[in-house]
Amino acid sequence: MAKNLEISVLLDYYGQMLTDKQREVVQLYYNEDLSLAEIAQFANITRQGVRDSIKRAETTLLELEERLGLVRKFREYQGMIEEITACARDIAFEADKYPTARKIRREAEKIVELAQKIND
Numbered sequence: 001m002a003k004n005l006e007i008s009v010l011l012d013y014y015g016q017m018l019t020d021k022q023r024e025v026v027q028l029y030y031n032e033d034l035s036l037a038e039i040a041q042f043a044n045i046t047r048q049g050v051r052d053s054i055k056r057a058e059t060t061l062l063e064l065e066e067r068l069g070l071v072r073k074f075r076e077y078q079g080m081i082e083e084i085t086a087c088a089r090d091i092a093f094e095a096d097k098y099p100t101a102r103k104i105r106r107e108a109e110k111i112v113e114l115a116q117k118i119n120d
Contacts, residue, residue: 082119084111092112
């Protein structure tokens with residue numbers, strides 16, 4: 001069974017929407033990198049039961065992302081914040097060329113600082 005590592009990210013966002021058993025099995029498979037056999041032994045279910053649980057959970061996680069798009073939106077916002085930061089740094093660099101542009105530089109630095117706080 002090939003691993004879709006995007007599932008690990010989706011699990012962070014939507015994991016609470018899964019059953020406890022599904023969340024545990026997917027966590028062990030994707031984040032702890034255990035084999036189906038190891039998970040089956042740990043969870044006291046068959047290897048096929050583990051596989052089925054993982055498949056159902058993957059389907060649920062992918063459907064939730066399709067409907068809600070939280071991961072996509074987060075990545076879009078991250079890209080916008082990086083672009084805002086780059087623009088503010090460019091403004092600050094250009095402001096350094098003019099002695100009377102200190103206020104512009106301070107405001108550009110404030111934008112960079114705020115963008116970094118948002119990104120953290």
